[in-house]
Amino acid sequence: MRASAAIDATLDSDFFRSKLSSYPWHIIEHDDGHLEDTISGGPANRKTVSKIEHTASCISTHQGEHFMSFCEATQRGQGVDLVITGGMPAYASILTLKIDALKQITCAFEASYPMTIPGEMLQWSITKKAFRMKNEGFKPEARLLGWLSVEFEEITSLHGKETRRSHRIEGYVKPVIQHAATQR
Structure with a gap:
């Protein structure tokens, strides 16, 4: 075909003008604000983990x-x-x-x-x-x-x-x- x-x-x-981003799928942001790396099972550092557009x-x-x-x-x-x-x-x-x-x-x-x-x-x-x-x-x-x-x-x-x-x-x-x- x-x-x-x-x-x-x-x-x-509207999507062309939006600025939405999120952490990689394996990073969870908890209600209290801390990040967790679900692959390693430990905390993730905000300084080393970037959001993806x-x-x-x-x-x-x-x-x-x-x-x-x-x-x-x-x-x-x-x-x-x-x-x-x-x-x-x-x-x-x-x-x-x-x-x-x-x-x-x-x-x-x-x-x-x-x-x-x-x-x-x-x-x-x-x-x-x-x-x-x-x-x-x-x-x-x-x-x-x-x-x-x-x-x-x-x-x-x-x-x-x-x-x-x-x-x-x-x-x-x-x-x-x-x-x-x-x-x-």
């Missing part, structure tokens, strides 16, 4: 409706790769969109499950995709303002029986485009 990104100079959202405002229906709040963008030649995540630790999934110099879109979805049944096969098939962006071009250090809608099927195969479930990820993104060599 072919799809192209569209330029929409009128694209706008929310660069996506997307809703995923995969594994129950939840927000995906982070988007990283990396320049790739004349195109850009977008990686949308969020919802950890409960929702360990990633949506990747690649937009080439001709604005052709390819995308993929993947998820991690804590347990699978032996012999169970999981795959995801993109059934619909759309991306609109406010401006032309993918320049490093520039903010990419866009809107995406991706529909996909999760296909589970076990003992020759196939089950399909439809899902959607849709919303706005505003990452700062990183040059491939400077991506974290």
Whole structure:
């Protein structure tokens, strides 16, 4: 299935002007103000733990409706790769969109499950995709303002029986485009 990104100079959202950020998923801020690192099980230091800007405002229906709040963008030649995540630790999934110099879109979805049944096969098939962006071009250090809608099927195969479930990820993104060599 072919799809192209569209330029929409009128694209706008309050999200583009918002300044929301949060600690990484494994850092909890308690009511009394102290931070806890749930991975190490100990306290976290405010001086060494930074909040992360929310660069996506997307809703995923995969594994129950939840927000995906982070988007990283990396320049790739004349195109850009977008990686949308969020919802950890409960929702360990990633949506990747690649937009080439001709604005052709390819995308993929993947998820991690804590347990699978032996012999169970999981795959995801993109059934619909759309991306609109406010401006032309993918320049490093520039903010990419866009809107995406991706529909996909999760296909589970076990003992020759196939089950399909439809899902959607849709919303706005505003990452700062990183040059491939400077991506974290």
